[in-house]
Amino acid sequence: MIPGPTIVSPRVLRALAKPVLSHVSNEFVDGYAEALTLQKKLFGTKGTPFLLAGSGTLGMEAAIANLMEKGEKVLCVENGYFGEKWEEIVETHGGVVDRLRFNWGDPVDIKMLKEKLESDDYKLFTVEHVDTSTGIANPIKEIGALAKNTDALYVVDSVCGLGGMPLKMDEWNIDYALTGSQKALGAPPGISNFCLNDKAWETVEKRKTPPSDYYVNLKRWKPIMDHPKGYFATPATGLVLGMLEALRIIDEEGLEARWKRHETYAKAFQAGIKALGMGSFPAEGYNAHTLSVPKIPEGWDDAKMRGIMYNKYRVIIAGGLGKLGGKTVRVGHMGNDTKNDLVATMAAMESALAEMGHVDDPGKAVGAMMKVFIKS
Secondary structure, three states, rough: OOOOOOOHHHHHHHHHOOOOOOOOHHHHHHHHHHHHHHHHHHOOOOOEEEEOOOOOOHHHHHHHHHOOOOOOEEEEEOOOOOOOOHHHHHHOOOOEEEEEEEEOOOOOOOOHHHHHHHHHHOOOOEOOOEEEEOEEEEEHHHHHHHOOOOOOOEEEEEOOOEEEEOOOOOOOOEEEEEEEOOOOOOOOOOOEEEOOHHHHHHHHHOOOOOOOOOOOHHHHHHHHHHHHOOOOOOHHHHHHHHHHHHHHHHHOOHHHHHHHHHHHHHHHHHHHHHHHHOOOOOOEEEEEOOOOOOOOOOOOOOHHHHHHHHHHHHHOOOOHHHHHOOOEEEEEEOOOOOOOHHHHHHHHHHHHHHHOOOEEEEEEEHHHHHHHHHHO
């Protein structure tokens, strides 16, 4: 129950267990084309989808390598560990970084962002949809209203959001959005999914200099995305077909239903941790629906709690990331997770804390969670 990699459906595992196919076989080519079509639907765009071997970081690097040229300014909007990761990528490719920083756990302030965008000439600006380090969900729809009135390209990292929370690229004026296969999409690690709208692709076409990367030069990949029978580099055939099955599962559930399910999961888990006497790290009203980040009260040993949960109840959750180590834990509840998974996780956490002497009334947290599920 960590915030990725997440549980993979048996349907996806069966697709992965098939014999390896040739990347030019009809079965693979047709599957790749279908996956790209479903990806566009998932992202809510009529733009260009890319489905490549790599992690979410590949999608981040592809954005900078293709949309920015050396010496251009990029505004990195930061309120967590992964928001700060953009700085290194921009600087690696010779860009000039400017920063708009907020306290970890606080959402992006729309007014401050508007003033910042108006203060300088930025080629693009980056925003985290959900920062997995803090559990914060930024108001990407409202930020999109600002993007409509600026020349700067709006780039959204939705590695821990897409598939579990609403994201509508075209409707929300997002020029480039990215995710990874291993979180709310419910596929194994190894696939980077991202899309560009027409404004972003025009930027790629009009570059004065070629991208500084060979593999993530999107001009080389676009002919394959348009016609998967073509060749630039060998695709990860098994992972692509596994991703296809995961995208089919999402499509069958329906995005609205899937978003609602994740929202219910988040409300239920928040009710449970509140009953345990634990606070939630993100600012109130900005909790992600894909994971929860409870704060560890003073004097509680989160490593011991996680150890009991694993050794006694076989439930795995993650510790705090970066400067939140020892101060928070992170619990994923996304993708193929079920209500039973969440109840088992909360029961394990509550039992561990009772064993440690921090909970006097075991069952209260699970009961609070169940009340949310019953009403949903």
